[in-house]
Amino acid sequence: MKLITLAVRNIKRNFSKYAMYFFTLSFSVFTVYSFLALIQNEFVYQAFTYRERYRTMLIVFGVIIFVFVMFFLISSNASFIRARKKEISMYSLFGMTNGKIGKLLFLEIMLVGLAALVGGIAAGIFFSKLIAMILLDIALVDFTGDITFTFNPQEIYLTALPFLFVFGVMGLSGLRVINKFELVDLFKGEKVSEGKPRGSTLILLLSLLLIGTGYYLAVTTDSYNLIGFALPILFLVIIGTYLFFWGGLPKILSWMKKRKTKYYRGDNLIAVSAFAHRMRSIGSTMATIAVLSAVATTAVATGFNLYQNIERNTYGILGYDMYFYGGQEKLLDDVYSAFENYGVELIADYTTQRLQAKPKLKITLYNGELEYYNSENGDDYFRVYSQSVCNELLALARVNLEPVQIKEGEAVYVRSFWTNVPDFAVEIERAIMAEPLEFSKQDIRITSFLDASFTAFGAMHTIILSDADFANLYEAGDILTGYSSGTPFDQVTVFKYIKPLKSGDFSREINRILSGNVGSYRLAYNHYIESLEVFGLACFIGFFMSIVFILMTASLLYFKQIMAAQEEQHQYQMLRKIGMDSQVEKRVITKRLLPVFLIPLVIGIIHSIFAMKTADSILFSDMIMAENSYFVVLGFSGIMYGVYALVYGLFYFITKHQYTRIVS
Amino acid sequence: MSLLKVENVSKMYGTKRGAKQYQALNQISFEVFEGEFIGVMGASGSGKTTLLNILGSIDRPTNGRVFLGGVDISNLKKRQLAEHRIKNIGFIFQDYNLLETMTLKENIILPLALHGCKVQIMEERLRKLGGDLGILGILDKYPYEVSGGEQQRAAACRALITDPKIVLADEPTGNLDSRSGRALLELLSQINRVYRTTILMVTHDVFAASYCQRIMFIRDGEIYHELYAGDDKQQFFDSIIDVVSVLGGENQ
Numbered sequence: 001m002k003l004i005t006l007a008v009r010n011i012k013r014n015f016s017k018y019a020m021y022f023f024t025l026s027f028s029v030f031t032v033y034s035f036l037a038l039i040q041n042e043f044v045y046q047a048f049t050y051r052e053r054y055r056t057m058l059i060v061f062g063v064i065i066f067v068f069v070m071f072f073l074i075s076s077n078a079s080f081i082r083a084r085k086k087e088i089s090m091y092s093l094f095g096m097t098n099g100k101i102g103k104l105l106f107l108e109i110m111l112v113g114l115a116a117l118v119g120g121i122a123a124g125i126f127f128s129k130l131i132a133m134i135l136l137d138i139a140l141v142d143f144t145g146d147i148t149f150t151f152n153p154q155e156i157y158l159t160a161l162p163f164l165f166v167f168g169v170m171g172l173s174g175l176r177v178i179n180k181f182e183l184v185d186l187f188k189g190e191k192v193s194e195g196k197p198r199g200s201t202l203i204l205l206l207s208l209l210l211i212g213t214g215y216y217l218a219v220t221t222d223s224y225n226l227i228g229f230a231l232p233i234l235f236l237v238i239i240g241t242y243l244f245f246w247g248g249l250p251k252i253l254s255w256m257k258k259r260k261t262k263y264y265r266g267d268n269l270i271a272v273s274a275f276a277h278r279m280r281s282i283g284s285t286m287a288t289i290a291v292l293s294a295v296a297t298t299a300v301a302t303g304f305n306l307y308q309n310i311e312r313n314t315y316g317i318l319g320y321d322m323y324f325y326g327g328q329e330k331l332l333d334d335v336y337s338a339f340e341n342y343g344v345e346l347i348a349d350y351t352t353q354r355l356q357a358k359p360k361l362k363i364t365l366y367n368g369e370l371e372y373y374n375s376e377n378g379d380d381y382f383r384v385y386s387q388s389v390c391n392e393l394l395a396l397a398r399v400n401l402e403p404v405q406i407k408e409g410e411a412v413y414v415r416s417f418w419t420n421v422p423d424f425a426v427e428i429e430r431a432i433m434a435e436p437l438e439f440s441k442q443d444i445r446i447t448s449f450l451d452a453s454f455t456a457f458g459a460m461h462t463i464i465l466s467d468a469d470f471a472n473l474y475e476a477g478d479i480l481t482g483y484s485s486g487t488p489f490d491q492v493t494v495f496k497y498i499k500p501l502k503s504g505d506f507s508r509e510i511n512r513i514l515s516g517n518v519g520s521y522r523l524a525y526n527h528y529i530e531s532l533e534v535f536g537l538a539c540f541i542g543f544f545m546s547i548v549f550i551l552m553t554a555s556l557l558y559f560k561q562i563m564a565a566q567e568e569q570h571q572y573q574m575l576r577k578i579g580m581d582s583q584v585e586k587r588v589i590t591k592r593l594l595p596v597f598l599i600p601l602v603i604g605i606i607h608s609i610f611a612m613k614t615a616d617s618i619l620f621s622d623m624i625m626a627e628n629s630y631f632v633v634l635g636f637s638g639i640m641y642g643v644y645a646l647v648y649g650l651f652y653f654i655t656k657h658q659y660t661r662i663v664s
Numbered sequence: 665m666s667l668l669k670v671e672n673v674s675k676m677y678g679t680k681r682g683a684k685q686y687q688a689l690n691q692i693s694f695e696v697f698e699g700e701f702i703g704v705m706g707a708s709g710s711g712k713t714t715l716l717n718i719l720g721s722i723d724r725p726t727n728g729r730v731f732l733g734g735v736d737i738s739n740l741k742k743r744q745l746a747e748h749r750i751k752n753i754g755f756i757f758q759d760y761n762l763l764e765t766m767t768l769k770e771n772i773i774l775p776l777a778l779h780g781c782k783v784q785i786m787e788e789r790l791r792k793l794g795g796d797l798g799i800l801g802i803l804d805k806y807p808y809e810v811s812g813g814e815q816q817r818a819a820a821c822r823a824l825i826t827d828p829k830i831v832l833a834d835e836p837t838g839n840l841d842s843r844s845g846r847a848l849l850e851l852l853s854q855i856n857r858v859y860r861t862t863i864l865m866v867t868h869d870v871f872a873a874s875y876c877q878r879i880m881f882i883r884d885g886e887i888y889h890e891l892y893a894g895d896d897k898q899q900f901f902d903s904i905i906d907v908v909s910v911l912g913g914e915n916q
Contacts, residue, residue, distance in 0.1 A: 264786060266778030269770060270763075277765035574761040577722055578775050578822070579753075581746030 003100070007107040016658065017562050020555040020651075021076065022116055027551050028069040029120025030127075031544050033159040035062035037128045040152045044132050047140060050533055057534075061541045065548055070166050072552045076559070077170045081105065081177045083563050088178060098178050105178070106171035113167035121156055138307075139536030141501065141529050199254055199279075203247025210240030218610045223617040224424075230614070237607060238291055245287035249599070250279045267584050270575065271591035274568065278596075282560055286600045289553040293604025296549035297644050298611040301637035303542030305612075305620060306535040308636050311501065313623040314527045315398040319454025321500035322510065325354060326490040326519030334513045335495075342506035345498040350392050354457055354489045356480045357384040357473065359437035359444070365427050372431060373461060382437075383459035384479060386470035393455050396496045398524075401452055406466040410447045411437065414455055414462035437463070439478040444469060457492050458520065490519045501528045546644060553600075554651035561593060561655050565662040572663040589660055597652040605641050612637050667862050668696035668719065668830060673728035675714050675885075688714040689725070690885040696830070696864060701856040703876035704866045705904075707911060711885040712866045713834065719864065720753055720832050721745050733829055750779045754823030758835040760815045762807040768818040769803040775826045789825055796858075797821050797851065813844030820851060824861065831855075833865040837872050849875045870908060874901045881907055 011018075035058050038044055048054040081088070091101050129149050136147065214236035221229050253276040257263050263272060324331075328351065339346045358381050363372040373380050385393070391403040404412055413432055415425065429449060436443040446463065456462045465473070473479050482488035497503075507525040514521040572585065580588070616630045623629070675689040688711045696702055706712045717723035718730060721737050729738050732752055740748055754775075755761075762771045772794070773786045794800045797817050802810050807818070816836060823831050833852065837845035853875050855861050865876065873879050874897060881889040889907050893900045 260783045264773060264777045264783050265780065266774070269766070269774060269777045273763070273765045273770060570761075571763050571765075574757070574763070575774075575778075576746075577720065577749070577755050577757075577761075578778070579746050579748075579750030580778055581743055583743075584746075584778060 003104050004107060007104055007111055010104075011108055011111060017559065018080075018112070020551075020558040020654070021080075022112060024548075024551040024555040025069075025073070025113070025116035026120040026123065028065065028548055029117055029159060029163060030123045031548055032062055032066055032069075032163075033121050033124035033155060034128065034131050034544070035059075035065075036155045036158050037124060037150075037152070038132060038135060040155055041128075041132055041147075041150050043147055043150065044136060047136055048533055050530065053534065054537060057537055057541065061545065065545055066162060068552070069548065072556075073166055074170055074173060076556060077109070077173060078177050080559070081174050083559075085181060089181060092181070098175070101178055102171075102175035105174040109167055109171050109174065113163065113170075117160055117163055121159060124155075124159075125151060135537070135540050138540050139533050141504065141525075141532055199247045199250030199252070201251055203243050204251045207240045207243035207248045210236045210243065212240075214240060215610045218614045221614075221617070223621070226614055226618055233614070237294075237610075241290050241603060241607070242284070242287040244603070245279075245283040245290070249283070249286075250276060253279065266580070267587040267591055270580075270588045274571075274592050275595055278564060282596065285556055285560055286596065289557065289600035290603040290607070292549050292553050293601055293644070293648075294607035294611065296546040297605055297608040297637075297641055298615070300542045300546040300644065301608060301612055301633075301640040302615050302619075303535070303539040304640045305615070305633050305636045306623075307532075307539040309620070309623050309632075310528060310531040310535055314501075314524050314531065316623060317454065318522050318524050318527055319397040319399060319452070320494045320522075321398065321497055321524045322495040322522070323457070323492060324514050324518045324521030325457060325492040327517055328491050328493055331513060331517060332493065335510065338506060338509045338513060339497065342503065342509060344503050344506045347496045347498065348396055349493055349495045350396055351491050351493040352385075352389050352393070353481065353491050354459075355384050356381040356459075356489065357439075357463070357478055358382070358480065359439050359478070361435055361437050363431045363435055365431050372428065381459065381461070381480075383456055383462040384470070385455070385462070385464050386467045387464060388467055390455065390464045393494065394452065396494050397452070397454060398496070399452070399454075401450070404450060404464055406464060406469075407447075408466050408468050409442070409444055410466070411444050411469075412448050412450050412464040413446045414450050414452050414464065416453050416456065416460065416462075439473055439476065441476050441478075442469075442472065500524050547647070550644065550647050550651070554648065554655075557597060558651065558655045558658070561596065561659055562662065565659045569663050585664075586660075589656065589663070593652070593656050593659060597648070597655075601645060601648055605645075608637070608641070609634065665698050666695045667698045667700075667733060668864075669731040670694050670719070671729045671731070673715075673718060673725045673730060675711070675718060675723070676726045687885055689718070691728070692882075692885070692887055693728075694880060694887060696862060698862055699856070699860045701853065701863045701875070701877045702865070703873045703879040704864065704882060705868060705873055705879055705908065705911075706882035706888075707868065710882045712882050714885075715882065716832055716834055716864075716866050719830075720755060721749055750775050750826060752829045754826060754828035754831040756816070756819050756823045756831065756833040756836045758838040760807070760812075760819045760839070762815055762819055762822075764807050767804050767806055768799065768810070768815075771807070772803075772818060772822045772825055775822060779826070789827075790821075793821055793824055811844070812840050813847060816840060816844070816848050817851065820848070820855070824855065824859070828861070830862045830864060833863060835867055835869075836865065837867070837869060845869075845872065870901065870904050873904055879904060881911060883911055 039055055039058050039062075045051055045054070088101055091104070092098070096104075128151070129147055132147050214233045217229050217233050217236070218226075253272060256272055257276070262268060332351075336346075338344075358375055360375050362374045362376070364370060365372050387404055387406050394401050394403060406412055432446050436445045444465065450464070470479070480489075501524060503525065507523055510521075510523060511526070572580075575588075576585070612633055613630060616633045620633050621629045671693050673689055673692045674687065676685055676687055678685040692715065704712050704715065714723065718725050721730075721740070725738055729736050731737070732748075735748075737745070737748060762768070763774070766774070769790065773781075773790055776786045776789070790803070791800070794803060797820065799814060799817050799821060802814055802818075807815050810818075816839075820836075823833075836852070837848055840848060849872055852863055852865070856863050865872070867873050874893075877893050879891045879893075880887055881891075888911065891900070891903055891907060
């Protein structure tokens with residue numbers, strides 16, 4: 001018999017065992033190919049405004065996915081070969097040299113690998129148009145064109161080469177594993193125990209302590225220090241997770257065994273003891289899966305949150321559909337006619353002057369370490385609005401803010417977006433409220449704060465006064481209407497109109513009219529499409545990454561459980577003989593498999609919930625203008641956790657089905 | 665009083681129309697009385713394991729009926745069968761069939777646990793039976809930590825803990841050295857005497873068979889001969905050897 005015939009036969013015979021693995025491999029090839037194809041697709045490339053960013057993101061994440069897949073392949077390869085120990089020793093017993101066995105395994109890997117490459121690339125070519133369309137749909141607002149099918153042999157070549165290299169490495173590492181086998185292993189019974197998994201209370205406590213500390217740091221650290229703490233937190237949580245599965249979970253199981261009334265019920269007894277028994281061999285796998293699940297769910301939840309909050313974020317920063325200042329007298333008519341020409345319905349617009357005030361005031365933070373405002377310094381000023389002007393501005397903004405009500409002698413300070421760091425904001429508030437603003441004839445005290453940084457229109461500090469105070473100060477000349485040279489300050493005009501984020505042609509026309517002709521202008525549309533491109537792409541990539549991760553984790557578990565099923569087969573036969581009926585058997589199988597899948601998933605998601613808290617501190621609390629942005633983030637994350645659990649659950653059911661088939 | 669009654673039981677393997685049909689049992693009828701220690705002997709392939717499987721309701725006969733305590737077990741539904749196995753039958757297997765994931769104690773109480781027994785009752789029965797079988801000291805050990813003889817005693821304990829009507833033993837000494845084998849046989853005899861437990865043991869070991877009170881010889885799926893133990897053990901042993909040599913079994 002030729003080696004190749006033997007290899008083909010082995011693959012055929014073991015197909016069901018490796019089916020999931022094969023699928024994972026094909027999907028990884030598919031993903032890498034799709035990314036390459038997207039980079040090469042000139043049409044999609046042209047559709048993006050920020051092309052370099054687009055290309056870089058795809059390349060970087062393509063490489064990251066490839067690296068993960070590579071580690072997965074090489075590490076799983078060793079356990080595949082170990083699972084075939086008996087078979088390999090048998091070859092050895094019948095006189096095959098290690099070199100020849102290595103060659104056989106190499107052939108098998110190459111055959112399976114080539115099949116996966118061909119399958120993955122074929123699927124990639126077949127779905128390339130669909131993938132491109134999905135990406136454009138997610139990442140571009142008003143894309144309407146048709147995508148032509150493109151195909152470039154270079155992509156195949158670029159995908160195949162690194163994978164072939166990895167297969168080669170796998171083949172060689174196989175040889176290393178074989179050389180470690182002893183022929184005598186063949187004759188050792190299969191019932192060699194894995195040893196009693198006892199676990200220890202100390203390790204359990206230690207693992208919980210590590211994870212808990214990581215969580216505590218993640219929750220309590222403010223966003224400035226979080227970047228520095230990120231690595232220690234990751235380190236704590238990952239080590240804690242592994243310790244938990246190595247020593248903590250076995251301990252919990254041994255506690256469960258002590259609760260006899262529950263434990264000594266037939267199905268519990270069988271399932272818990274079998275699970276506890278497997279802990280040693282499956283503990284590391286479960287820990288790895290928990291960590292990978294945490295990474296995947298966090299990635300996809302972050303992507304989804306960014307994507308879902310683009311609109312909110314856009315208006316949180318800009319406030320208006322459109323505003324500009326300077327050049328009203330020349331440009332306002334052009335802007336109005338653009339509204340008419342492009343059929344965009346204007347809801348309202350409002351023009352006001354960007355007035356300033358320079359009260360006598362000095363504010364320092366952190367015991368004088370940092371100067372926040374100093375009227376001695378000629379550049380510092382306050383943007384100043386009367387209550388009624390401010391309320392006009394707020395009314396046209398696309399955010400939910402109540403009109404302000406200000407008492408005489410008091411003022412509202414508008415928080416800037418860059419002070420939105422919890423500790424810093426508290427310090428600023430304390431310092432600002434401590435000092436009155438000294439004007440020529442009266443003092444005014446800042447008593448409350450408003451989150452409407454978009455009303456600053458270029459100023460560092462903004463205050464709102466009651467109408468009466470404003471009139472008095474204006475009278476007294478404390479409110480400046482122009483530069484010292486006499487040139488009046490620019491006016492600002494804000495607009496609110498129908499479907500601002502969908503009016504592409506109109507926005508381009510406005511860009512043409514305003515660009516370079518005004519002091520400054522912002523269009524919500526511009527900001528929106530830029531964010532959409534980046535976050536849409538991030539979401540798209542996150543989605544692919546999560547699927548690759550789910551597949552990797554699921555195929556790892558699938559393989560381990562199928563191997564376990566083959567070893568446990570005789571136990572089920574025996575149990576049936578001593579009177580286990582089919583209903584109890586179903587319960588036993590469920591209780592035996594469910595924890596293996598469920599525990600890592602739950603731990604992964606809990607990790608992710610805390611990771612989202614840090615993401616919230618760093619990112620979302622600035623983006624989402626809500627009372628408690630973390631709840632919003634958790635809401636969106638919950639959707640992604642649900643989707644993830646659903647897909648993951650699918651693999652649980654496939655594994656359970658296969659396991660049941662083997663043991664019965 | 666007749667405990668087990670087997671009426672014209674046949675078992676065919678293979679498809680009905682196919683040429684490969686193979687008759688494992690052919691119209692076997694016999695009775696087992698309460699408190700008996702009966703042996704079934706025969707060469708490999710004679711159908712003794714098939715018979716044991718049918719008696720243990722693990723397999724169904726193609727034809728014929730099996731009554732245990734007056735109930736026709738060949739007519740029971742799947743669900744009832746499992747219940748029946750827990751309540752009425754204890755198994756002892758050649759390779760012990762203890763679950764290596766459990767301690768001996770857990771293995772022994774497993775049938776009771778499957779039956780949904782109270783912890784207190786389990787512990788009580790285990791203490792009594794474990795004491796009689798001399799395994800109390802090793803109950804918390806795992807199967808791989810104790811000797812074959814101890815494993816087999818634990819397996820016997822598991823078979824007896826439900827207080828079954830009949831214990832079916834399939835080559836129980838097959839994997840034991842002669843000393844442990846003898847100890848186990850003494851134990852089975854003792855159980856038979858003290859608890860009045862009915863035991864049906866399949867074996868091809870003449871020495872093991874000589875512990876029985878009655879031996880049925882099976883050849884080609886039919887009962888070929890029957891022997892009763894007299895007062896003289898040596899004579900019984902010799903007559904078994906005679907029948908076995910006529911049968912052409914392995915232990916001539």
